[in-house]
Amino acid sequence: MDTAIELSGLTKDFGSIRALNNLSLRVETGEIFGLIGPNGAGKTTALRVISTLLLPTSGSVKVFGLDAVHEAAEIRKIITYLPEEAGAYRNLSGWEYLEFMAKFSAKNKDQLHETVKEAAEICGLGERLKSRAKTYSKGMKRRLLVARALMTRPKLSILDEPTSGLDVLYSYHVREIIKRYVKEHGVTVLLSSHNMLEVEHLCNRVALISKGQIVAEGKPQDLKDRFGSQNLEEVFAKVVGFA
Amino acid sequence: MLKGFGNFLIKELKELVRDPKILLGMIILPLIIFPVLGGIMNFSMQSAQESASKTTVLVLNHDTGVNSTEFVTFLNSSIRAISINVSTLEEAVPMLSDYNATEIIEIPSDFTQNVTARTAVRVKFYSVYSGAGLLEGIGSSIIDSFVTSFNRNLAPDILMPQKSAIIKGKIIEGVDPRVLASLMISQAIAMPITMMILLSYSMQIAATSVAMEKEEKTLETLLTLPMDRFAILAGKLSGSIIVAGVGAVAYMIGFNFYLGSFSSLIPSGTNLDLEALGLVPSLFGYLLLGISLFVALLSALALAVIISSFAEDVRSAQSVVGYIYPLVFIPSFLLMYLDVNTLPLPIRIVLYAIPYSHPIIAAKAVTMGDYLTAGLGIVYVAAFTLVVMYAASRLFATEKILTAKLKFKGLRRSKKGATEEYQ
Numbered sequence: 001m002d003t004a005i006e007l008s009g010l011t012k013d014f015g016s017i018r019a020l021n022n023l024s025l026r027v028e029t030g031e032i033f034g035l036i037g038p039n040g041a042g043k044t045t046a047l048r049v050i051s052t053l054l055l056p057t058s059g060s061v062k063v064f065g066l067d068a069v070h071e072a073a074e075i076r077k078i079i080t081y082l083p084e085e086a087g088a089y090r091n092l093s094g095w096e097y098l099e100f101m102a103k104f105s106a107k108n109k110d111q112l113h114e115t116v117k118e119a120a121e122i123c124g125l126g127e128r129l130k131s132r133a134k135t136y137s138k139g140m141k142r143r144l145l146v147a148r149a150l151m152t153r154p155k156l157s158i159l160d161e162p163t164s165g166l167d168v169l170y171s172y173h174v175r176e177i178i179k180r181y182v183k184e185h186g187v188t189v190l191l192s193s194h195n196m197l198e199v200e201h202l203c204n205r206v207a208l209i210s211k212g213q214i215v216a217e218g219k220p221q222d223l224k225d226r227f228g229s230q231n232l233e234e235v236f237a238k239v240v241g242f243a
Numbered sequence: 244m245l246k247g248f249g250n251f252l253i254k255e256l257k258e259l260v261r262d263p264k265i266l267l268g269m270i271i272l273p274l275i276i277f278p279v280l281g282g283i284m285n286f287s288m289q290s291a292q293e294s295a296s297k298t299t300v301l302v303l304n305h306d307t308g309v310n311s312t313e314f315v316t317f318l319n320s321s322i323r324a325i326s327i328n329v330s331t332l333e334e335a336v337p338m339l340s341d342y343n344a345t346e347i348i349e350i351p352s353d354f355t356q357n358v359t360a361r362t363a364v365r366v367k368f369y370s371v372y373s374g375a376g377l378l379e380g381i382g383s384s385i386i387d388s389f390v391t392s393f394n395r396n397l398a399p400d401i402l403m404p405q406k407s408a409i410i411k412g413k414i415i416e417g418v419d420p421r422v423l424a425s426l427m428i429s430q431a432i433a434m435p436i437t438m439m440i441l442l443s444y445s446m447q448i449a450a451t452s453v454a455m456e457k458e459e460k461t462l463e464t465l466l467t468l469p470m471d472r473f474a475i476l477a478g479k480l481s482g483s484i485i486v487a488g489v490g491a492v493a494y495m496i497g498f499n500f501y502l503g504s505f506s507s508l509i510p511s512g513t514n515l516d517l518e519a520l521g522l523v524p525s526l527f528g529y530l531l532l533g534i535s536l537f538v539a540l541l542s543a544l545a546l547a548v549i550i551s552s553f554a555e556d557v558r559s560a561q562s563v564v565g566y567i568y569p570l571v572f573i574p575s576f577l578l579m580y581l582d583v584n585t586l587p588l589p590i591r592i593v594l595y596a597i598p599y600s601h602p603i604i605a606a607k608a609v610t611m612g613d614y615l616t617a618g619l620g621i622v623y624v625a626a627f628t629l630v631v632m633y634a635a636s637r638l639f640a641t642e643k644i645l646t647a648k649l650k651f652k653g654l655r656r657s658k659k660g661a662t663e664e665y666q
Contacts, residue, residue, distance in 0.1 A: 014646075051467045054642045073469070081467040087460040104468050145464075 002029040002064070004156055004188040005050060010059035012045050012212075019045040021212040022059070027190055027205075029064075029155075032182055034203035035192040036232065042212040043192040044084060044160055050190065051081035051158050064155060077105075082149040084160040084192075087141065090134035094125055094144050097133060098151065105152045119144075119151035122177055138165040146174050150181050157181075159191040163198060175202050196232040208236050215239045262562075276569050280576055283590060298385065299323040300346040303335050308355020315350075317393055322385070324348070332369070336412060345371045346386070347409070358401060365403050366390075370420040372408045373582065373611065384421070411612055434606035435575035441536075442543045442571045442599060445487030446564050449544045450551035452479050454560030462645065472639045476632075480544045487540070528609030531617040535605040538621060542598055542628035543567065545635045552638055553647045574600035582607070598624045 005027035012020040020042045027033040035043045048054045049061055052072040061068035063075045088097050098119045099112065106112035120129055123143040133141065142165045149157050162178065163171040175198065181187045193199045199206055200220045208216040208223075216223060216239045220232060229235045260266060302324050304311050318324035325342055329335050335347050349367040357364035368386050390404050406419040456462035465475060524532060547564045554560035574597050577586075583594055583604055594600045601620035608616040638644050 048463075053463060053466055053645060073471075076467055077469040079467065081464065083460065083463040085460045086464050089461060090459060101468070104470060148464075 003027070003062075004029045004031075004064060005033075005190060006060075006062040007046075007050070008060045010046070010049065010061060011057045012042075012049055012054060013057045019212055020049070020056075023209075023212065023214060024059075025207060025214060025217070027188065029188050030182060030186050031204040032178065032189040032191065032202055034199040034206040035190070035209055036194075036196050036199050036206055036236065037192075037209035038194070041209045043209055045212075046209070047081070047158050047160050047190065047192055051079060052076060053081070078155040079158060080149040080152060080154045080156075081158045082145055082160060082162060084164055086145050088133035088136070088144055091132055093132050094123070094129035094136070094140075095120070097144065098129070098148060101148050102151065115151050119147040122150055123147035124173070139167060139170060142166050143170060143174070146177070150177065150187070153181070153185045153187060155186075156188045156190065159189060161193055162191055163193070163195070171198070178202065196236065200232045206232065208232075208239055210236075210240050262559075267562075267566075272565065272569070276572065280573055283573070283577060284580070286587070286590075297322065298346060299325065299342055299344040300348050301335055301338060301342060301344050302326045302348050302350065303329065303332060304350045305352040306350050306354035307352075308359075310355040310358040311350045314354070314393065318348070318389065321389070332414060336369075336409060336414065339371060339409070345373075358397065361398050361401060363400055363403050365405050367405045367407065369407050369409050369414060372410045372420045372423055373584075432579055434603050435579040438536075438539075438599060438602055439571055439575045441487055442540065443568060445483050445540060446543055446547035446567060447561060448486055449479060449483040449547040450554070450560040450564040451557050452483065453548050453551045454554050454557045457554075458556045466645065473636050476545075476548065476635055476639045479548060480541065483544050484540060524606075524609040525612075528612070528614065528617070531614060531621065532602070532605050532609050535602045535617060535621050535624065538624045538628050539599055539602045542624060542631050543571070545628065545631040549631070549635050549638055552644055570597050571599045573597070574603060578603040578607075595623075598627045 003026055005025065007023050007025040010020050010023040010025075011018065023042070023046060035046060037043055045054065049056050050063060050068065052068055052075050055069060064078060066074050066078075068075060088094070089100075092100065095116065098116045102112050102115040102119070106115055120126075123129075123140075123146065125140060125143060128136070128140065129144075133144070136144065142163075146159070146162055149159060149162075159178075163174050166174060178189055178191075179202065182189055191199075191203070203220065205217070205219050206223070207214045216227075216235065218226070223232065223235045224230070227235045227238050229238060300318065300322060302315050302318070304315065304326055315324050315326060325344070327335055327338055329338070332347065332349060335349075339345070339347065347369040349369070351365065351367075354364050354366070370386075386404060386406070390402050393402050394400065405417075406421075408415045408418040408420045408423055410418075456465060466472070546567055550563050550567065551560035554563050574594055577590075577594065578600065583591055583600070586594070594604075601624050605617035605620050608614070608620075638647070
């Protein structure tokens with residue numbers, strides 16, 4: 001398998017605060033990789049560096065062999081990023097928002113239409129896509145944004161808390177879509193989540209992150225076996241010495 | 244009393260007053276700006292009046308009698324009157340610049356004869372019209388006061404002034420510069436008002452649109468899209484220019500009607516064609532004015548984008564962009580009344596240094612056919628715009644656009660707090 005993401009000794013400082021500390025990681029093409037950890041662990045910073053929003057203080061970040069510092073524009077052509085607290089343009093309808101986003105990658109009108117149609121299926125908003133985004137509930141907005149991140153079938157989709165704000169049914173729906181996209185379209189997914197049970201069922205491999213460092217990495221089942229735990233929550237508690 | 248109103252009001256006031264951006268922008272800044280503006284205006288008006296009273300006039304005396312000599316002596320008691328040795332007015336006009344004079348007084352050959360006989364004598368006064376603004380008529384008023392004083396010593400209505408204007412070196416008989424100035428008020432006021440409205444309105448739009456991306460959490464997604472970062476900046480600026488431009492046109496149409504309502508103030512019987520007098524900018528002049536306005540607008544918007552990038556939400560952005568307003572309001576108010584050339588040197592330097600003075604200066608300059616002044620202003624503002632645009636593009640090219648925050652001493656968030664949300 002090819003390498004989709006390769007982090008080597010990644011460090012990111014904000015002033016005197018070290019958000020990421022010598023982080024090294026490898027994500028293979030076509031897998032769903034989960035970054036899990038508590039608030040402030042450095043998950044979002046890691047995702048932002050990989051998605052070219054932030055520059056590393058030191059270390060290297062490669063996405064499909066492209067350097068995140070020097071080839072950021074090339075990386076942006078092959079990724080999509082869904083921030084945890086993302087919003088949609090209030091005065092655009094859901095459909096207009098999807099069209100606006102799809103225009104950055106669609107090569108012609110047909111492809112544009114197909115892409116938006118696909119997004120409409122993913123989000124399941126139906127007629128409400130004609131309404132302005134400011135009338136959407138938090139959950140509806142999240143469905144729209146998840147659809148936006150997947151509709152272009154990027155080589156890599158970086159999803160920060162993809163099911164944040166969604167109810168149980170739609171969380172399940174989104175997880176199934178992510179699985180389907182990886183399987184059918186070869187999309188690689190890097191996601192972060194607080195919800196370790198969700199990650200356990202969705203991800204091929206996970207990395208447990210604490211205080212900007214990876215404290216454990218592997219397949220969910222292997223980690224559970226290694227630490228003699230029932231689930232990833234227990235694994236994490238044991239790794240950070242909480243249990 | 245509404246239940247809970249008092250409690251809620253106190254909360255609101257605390258929240259608003261404790262916001263340093265609101266405190267500075269809404270309360271402290273106006274407290275400083277208006278006294279400063281008033282002081283500058285007062286100083287400038289005084290110096291303009293002083294310079295008008297020290298005006299130099301050229302006297303073209305066709306009379307050889309004693310009364311005309313007395314009249315010149317009378318003039319010299321208050322202003323500088325220089326008798327010139329030429330026979331026609333056409334020869335006198337080029338001498339105005341040699342003596343730095345703004346008036347020519349032509350005394351007719353029958354002056355002494357008529358004054359001795361106590362019959363009315365017409366004296367011609369020619370004033371240079373320079374498009375100086377609302378105070379253009381000061382020279383004309385001084386002549387009136389001279390004539391009144393002189394007549395008081397002789398008999399009423401002996402001396403009858405016949406005022407004319409010299410526009411761009413041409414003599415325009417029968418046109419009183421003061422009447423001309425009142426006609427030109429619309430031009431003198433329109434540009435500064437347009438500048439104030441257009442710039443402040445478009446800066447608000449630009450600042451809001453950047454802050455909205457942050458507040459609505461759409462900026463992060465935008466920055467990871469396969470688009471040129473400069474295209475984001477250019478799109479924001481263009482959108483603001485278009486919306487503000489439409490707003491400005493609507494505003495100017497309304498403002499034109501407003502000014503039109505003052506046409507009754509122009510003395511009856513006055514029939515002046517500004518175009519024929521050369522007081523309407525040429526096509527090239529309009530082009531220069533448009534470029535001047537455009538580059539100033541661009542720099543203001545880029546500045547607003549930079550400043551608002553440091554704000555976390557729309558309200559903060561609108562407050563911080565208010566810090567640029569003095570740079571727009573001060574030159575607008577000053578140049579509405581005064582000519583930049585009549586101002587004291589330090590104030591003139593400050594005005595020339597402010598980029599937003601230049602479209603207003605250019606508006607007067609192109610009307611008077613002074614394309615060099617307008618052109619130099621464009622070069623200066625364009626250079627300033629390039630610097631600001633470069634800074635804005637650098638801001639958008641780096642993570643600063645995402646992480647920049649405006650901090651106030653004493654209310655600074657701890658570094659830990661400020662960075663936590665990025666983890």
